[in-house]
Amino acid sequence: MTGHNFVHRFMVVVIASLQFASLAHSATATANVSAEIVSIVQVSVDASTQLLVSSTTGVLVLSIPGGGGSAASTMTLTASGAVASGSPTTFTASDSAGLAALITQMTTSGGTLTTSGTLSGTGVQIVVIQAAAGSSEGGTVTAIVTYN
Amino acid sequence: MSTKMTRLVLALGAMAAGLFSNQAIAASANASASAQVVTAISISNTAGLNFGRFAKGTASDIIVVSTGGIRTNAGTAVLQTGIAATAAAFTVGGDSGLTYSATVTQNATAALTTAGLILSALTIKCGSVEEASASATKTCTFAGVTDALKIGGSLTVPTTAVAGGLISDSAAISVSVDYN
Numbered sequence: 175m176t177g178h179n180f181v182h183r184f185m186v187v188v189i190a191s192l193q194f195a196s197l198a199h200s201a202t203a204t205a206n207v208s209a210e211i212v213s214i215v216q217v218s219v220d221a222s223t224q225l226l227v228s229s230t231t232g233v234l235v236l237s238i239p240g241g242g243g244s245a246a247s248t249m250t251l252t253a254s255g256a257v258a259s260g261s262p263t264t265f266t267a268s269d270s271a272g273l274a275a276l277i278t279q280m281t282t283s284g285g286t287l288t289t290s291g292t293l294s295g296t297g298v299q300i301v302v303i304q305a306a307a308g309s310s311e312g313g314t315v316t317a318i319v320t321y322n
Numbered sequence: 323m324s325t326k327m328t329r330l331v332l333a334l335g336a337m338a339a340g341l342f343s344n345q346a347i348a349a350s351a352n353a354s355a356s357a358q359v360v361t362a363i364s365i366s367n368t369a370g371l372n373f374g375r376f377a378k379g380t381a382s383d384i385i386v387v388s389t390g391g392i393r394t395n396a397g398t399a400v401l402q403t404g405i406a407a408t409a410a411a412f413t414v415g416g417d418s419g420l421t422y423s424a425t426v427t428q429n430a431t432a433a434l435t436t437a438g439l440i441l442s443a444l445t446i447k448c449g450s451v452e453e454a455s456a457s458a459t460k461t462c463t464f465a466g467v468t469d470a471l472k473i474g475g476s477l478t479v480p481t482t483a484v485a486g487g488l489i490s491d492s493a494a495i496s497v498s499v500d501y502n
Contacts, residue, residue, distance in 0.1 A: 200363065200498055200499060200500035201362075201363050201364045201365040201414075201498070201499050201500075202365065202496055202497065202498040202499075203365040203366055203367040203412055203496070203497055204367060204429070204492070204493035204494075204495060204496045204497075205367045205369070205370045205371055205410035205411075205412070205473065205493075205494070205495045205497070206370040206371070206490050206491060206492040206493065206494055206495075207370060207371045207372075207373075207410075207431060207434065207441055207475070207490070207491050207494040207495060208370055208371075208372045208373070208488060208489060208490035208491070209372070209373035209374065209375075209376070209385075209434065209437075209439060209477060209488075209489050210374070210375040210376070210405055210486075210487065210488045210489060211375075211376065211377065211378055211437060211439075211479070211483050211484065211485045211486060211489070212375055212376070212377050212402060212485055
């Protein structure tokens with residue numbers, strides 16, 4: 175009988191717990207942040223004109239800063255006012271800054287005119303709405319311009 | 323018993339004693355080995371944080387986009403609808419049931435800064451709870467093999483903000499994810 179057979183032998187219990195988690199492989203992604211600032215819409219009225227308070231033609235001047243943002247900012251222009259009891263009030267409009275096509279899209283509906291189109295570029299653009307009242311009925315016109 | 327027989331008995335006894343002693347002091351046990359293989363965690367960006375189009379107000383204002391993509395402001399800035407506001411969105415891939423940490427970092431915003439805008443107060447949402455956590459870490463749990471992570475934020479719009487084209491800072495927000 176050799177001596178090593180008498181040496182105490184211990185088998186160490188080892189629980190090998192392995193986790194193949196990607197602790198060393200975290201992932202990262204990025205996102206962009208964006209915004210667009212447009213000029214404040216300003217609407218002014220030609221104070222020298224009594225719009226729709228007489229049978230004479232009135233002129234409403236809308237001072238509309240351009241979108242100032244993307245190359246093509248859309249715009250909705252709404253003009254509403256009292257419709258004369260006689261022949262319906264008609265609106266014609268022209269513009270001095272390339273908005274004629276926009277204005278010609280106007281349709282008349284119960285005294286409310288709505289159009290939408292594209293404002294391009296920056297800077298102040300003037301829209302002139304000429305109201306040719308068909309009677310002497312009074313009323314007001316409110317022009318609302320909002321960027322979409 | 324002869325002397326020869328006596329020696330033989332003694333020798334056998336010694337061998338038996340040695341054998342029994344050896345068996346009594348040896349020890350053995352089994353060991354188990356276990357492993358859990360998990361999917362490598364991943365993240366991809368699917369949408370940016372977009373504050374949309376607006377006109378600055380007569381006083382400084384703060385525009386907030388929630389993690390749900392809802393845009394609000396309390397001041398005089400005028401929110402427009404031409405550009406949809408969106409929360410930043412990420413898809414995180416991993417193993418269902420495991421938790422992970424998402425760390426949000428705000429990076430440089432040169433374009434916003436040039437326009438006078440200040441990005442602040444990022445919010446983060448995974449699961450159902452939105453948490454305000456500027457450059458913070460949030461613990462999330464995979465309900466499936468993917469998880470949706472949304473980042474909202476606040477944008478300060480001072481009266482000195484400059485109107486112009488679409489302002490965009492790429493990689494302005496970083497999100498790092500890792501298993502817990």
